[in-house]
Amino acid sequence: MAKKVSLKDIAQKAGVSIASVSYVLTKGNNSGVGPELSEKIKKIASELNYRPNQIAKSLQSGKSYSIGLIVADISNPFFANIARIIEDQAKKYNYTVIFGSSDEMASKSSDLITFFVNRQVDGFIIAPAEDSLEQIKALQKQNIPFVLIDRYFPEIDTNYVATDNFMATFKATNKLIESGNSEIGLIAYNSELYHMQERINGYCKAIEEAGCSPKKSNIKKIDFSSLKEQINKKVDELVLSDNPVSAILFATNTLALYGLKRIDALKLKVPDDVSVIVFDAAEAFDFYYCPLTYIKQPLFEIGTNAVDILVDQIDKPNKKLSQVCIKSTLVENESSK
Amino acid sequence: MAKKVSLKDIAQKAGVSIASVSYVLTKGNNSGVGPELSEKIKKIASELNYRPNQIAKSLQSGKSYSIGLIVADISNPFFANIARIIEDQAKKYNYTVIFGSSDEMASKSSDLITFFVNRQVDGFIIAPAEDSLEQIKALQKQNIPFVLIDRYFPEIDTNYVATDNFMATFKATNKLIESGNSEIGLIAYNSELYHMQERINGYCKAIEEAGCSPKKSNIKKIDFSSLKEQINKKVDELVLSDNPVSAILFATNTLALYGLKRIDALKLKVPDDVSVIVFDAAEAFDFYYCPLTYIKQPLFEIGTNAVDILVDQIDKPNKKLSQVCIKSTLVENESSK
Structure with a gap:
């Protein structure tokens, strides 16, 4: 990868302090830096293709703005269609969707959950595989927000969106x-x-x-x-x-x-x-x-509801759980x- | 979300310094901390459900171990099947896949690229939409690794994997x-x-x-x-x-x-x-x-080759470009x- 453009690079080119650059680029019009100099700094940042470091931002906010989606198989049309709906809905909230296929195997599902948790997803949407109850309980215990779709476990209290x-x-x-x-x-x-x-x-x-x-x-x-x-x-x-x-x-x-x-x-x-x-x-x-x-x-309702509930839960960890059952049609x- | 377990929490419970905990959890058996104390620290970390902060790690390594996949529509079986193959292959390299659908629109594709770049993906696999040539050129200019699949632009020199x-x-x-x-x-x-x-x-x-x-x-x-x-x-x-x-x-x-x-x-x-x-x-x-x-x-060959080429390019930015054309069968x- 190319060397990332730093605030220092911009400051040198603009002939100002790093602090001034930081103020302008993070605080916009409330930076306290004069409008002319502000414009100059923004122009140089744009020319140098400066990108704010989202990872550093995430570290501050504690949020990665990503959702882990675990389905049985992304190449199955049922899940591919739901994935598309979840993608569109998540984007409305500025979230990206990371996906994985469990092949209905508890071991694969467990690997995926660990993999995604280590990548700091803010929450999960999961069509749980057989025998994955303990994994779901573990997520609960860790207070990681999640919504189950398509299936759920009646013996535990979780967010879910399913069909009747x-x-x-x-x-x-x-x-x-x-x-x-x-x-x-x-x-x-x-x-x-x-x-x-x-x-x-x-x-x-x-x-x-x-x-x-x-x-x-x-x-x-x-x-x-x-x-x-x-x-x-x-x-x-x-x-x-x-x-x-x-x-x-x-x-x-x-x-x-x-x-x-x-x-x-x-x-x-x-x-x-x-x-x-x-x-x-x-x-x-x-x-x-x-x-x-x-x-x-009701694919559209399942997908959009799941995202709405998850994003709400991420922002309000103590929110009451949502359990949505949507009617299907013959x-x-x-x-x- | 629950409060994250910190090194300090583990150190307090184990009655040791934060430095010792850090050594044990980051350097494994080469930490210089005695085996008994090492075990104790690891056990407490596990009990407290400590998770190393991948975001902080990413900040150090400059890598997020994620790939942005942009296709026309994830719910189209052609792309859903390729996505599944890319997912499986990426996981072999410890990468997650973030996906997005461009609906064959240059504007949507551009939004997705910006969105994913700001989330610090290490590289892209893209089935480019019409009129997206300038976006692809911009990626090149920024030295962001990418591989085009299914389609490519013969007028520019890029990695690609396509059918004849x-x-x-x-x-x-x-x-x-x-x-x-x-x-x-x-x-x-x-x-x-x-x-x-x-x-x-x-x-x-x-x-x-x-x-x-x-x-x-x-x-x-x-x-x-x-x-x-x-x-x-x-x-x-x-x-x-x-x-x-x-x-x-x-x-x-x-x-x-x-x-x-x-x-x-x-x-x-x-x-x-x-x-x-x-x-x-x-x-x-x-x-x-x-x-x-x-x-x-040849879906399997397109998907696996694209991941192999991308991961190689991420690790070796100065690598020669790969242009793979795979025969289809009647x-x-x-x-x-």
């Missing part, structure tokens, strides 16, 4: 029941995370309210890290068994992406052979031959008929 | 000619950016080599900011004219996404009514009824038959 997962799958399952499906499959992740549990619970509740009991064999759980290896078998078990399902609810868009590819490979037609509802949209579904019914998540199309 | 855009569309157009198409349309962005010009040039060259001259009416240019408003008309002009094209080459995946929707709405069949090749892949195409021929870009499927 239970109601979303409850309504979606009801829709499939109303369309005349008596055997409805659910493909979800094998995860203790609250949002996934709630999606499963919403499905079960709808089936119970219809006077049936949810069958274990109709609920298929897939390991996040082995999605591509496991999905075909689980789809086959649902649609090719002796008592096949006539509808499938996919608990995420990635599960649906691979599940629908399998349904297509089996030459089954949506919705004639199997009805489908997907949690979350994806560009990929735009070209699916049968327009899909999906649960539309967008009805051909696939759930 | 000319050869990519040259080969793709040749493929369409070989398949018997005599009228081939090109839908590109209305942009002076070098990568877009080269994509257009490659198309023209292939048509010239086939003994024809490229027709202006077959080359449709769309404004980045008005894609959705302009695409239908441009597709219509190509396929519904008196002398319609029998094939279309789309210069980006987003252009293809909306162009194919129009082709579908017109009830034209790919490839029977119109053959198609797309620059770049996208998950969205997985469900397109006709498997698409596309130009596969993946042949049904749509170009």
Whole structure:
């Protein structure tokens, strides 16, 4: 890197004291230095491409004006879209966003948190990975401001912004029941995370309210890290068994992406052979031959709320926690008929 | 935020001097402090949750160990995927990545560069927006290390990692000619950016080599900011004219996404009514009824090379510039038959 331009360099060129330069550049029009000399100093600073040292400023204010964003995977469209919204909102408050992907692994998430804390981020926005409860508790203990998004831990009191997962799958399952499906499959992740549990619970509740009991064999759980290896078998078990399902609810868009590819490979037609509802949209579904019914998540509200809450918490550490649950919408199309 | 734990807090609890604490925590086993006392100090530091002040460290080293990444739009899958690769590679060097989206606007790009420079990033990875040449020249003048990706400016000497855009569309157009198409349309962005010009040039060259001259009416240019408003008309002009094209080459995946929707709405069949090749892949195409021929870009190589070159340049400011052009591959499927 080039040698940084110092106050001394400017002072020498302007033929004034370092103190005068410092006053002019830090205090603007209240510097006590005459307007003509002020202008001269500012002009020289600009010519020399002087940049105030933000790191030194940060050291004084104790703030870095940066937010650490930890998601499962920045290349997943759900998180890429939220990241974009968070970026735009953070910039309104003059904050930069540093991001990292946990791949749903607690160890990676822990590394990222330490890495970002050591870089003095002012706070975090986190879609917490499985088994990361202790890390989140540790953040709390250190009084580092954070907001959880997409998922949260009901057993601890934190800021969070999430979707009403239970109601979303409850309504979606009801829709499939109303369309005349008596055997409805659910493909979800094998995860203790609250949002996934709630999606499963919403499905079960709808089936119970219809006077049936949810069958274990109709609920298929897939390991996040082995999605591509496991999905075909689980789809086959649902649609090719002796008592096949006539509808499938996919608990995420990635599960649906691979599940629908399998349904297509089996030459089954949506919705004639199997009805489908997907949690979350994806560009990929735009070209699916049968327009899909999906649960539309409020990405914009999640992202902007998370930033607003975090920035407020950074400025007011003793502020009451904010717990925001935003409703999602069932967008009805051909696939759930 | 909680009050930060200082060296003084640790010294008081351990009953030693601040100097001893500083030696132990900064110099490890070479501190000159006895092993027993060293252990005691480290234990207390850990109990108190002491974190070395990275900002203060940065002030000493002059490095922030952060990279500014500026792309057109982080929510575009092409850039989201590259961001993920850059994140993983940067972490290997202990760097964090701060990102921003320029929306292909020079003014936004300029704001982001200033914003990140003031936050003392050590260098930049930039997919430069149109008309941002002067900003890039200004970075050069300030000796701030940077690497351009995806696009670059042939008139200035910079680090860059890009695809061989000319050869990519040259080969793709040749493929369409070989398949018997005599009228081939090109839908590109209305942009002076070098990568877009080269994509257009490659198309023209292939048509010239086939003994024809490229027709202006077959080359449709769309404004980045008005894609959705302009695409239908441009597709219509190509396929519904008196002398319609029998094939279309789309210069980006987003252009293809909306162009194919129009082709579908017109009830034209790919490839029977119109053959198609797309620059770049996208998950969205997985469900397109006709498997698409596309130009596969070397995302992994672009991302990892960019980080390697940047980190090297940060450490060795006088290093020779690296200009890397990576070949793309034409993946042949049904749509170009």
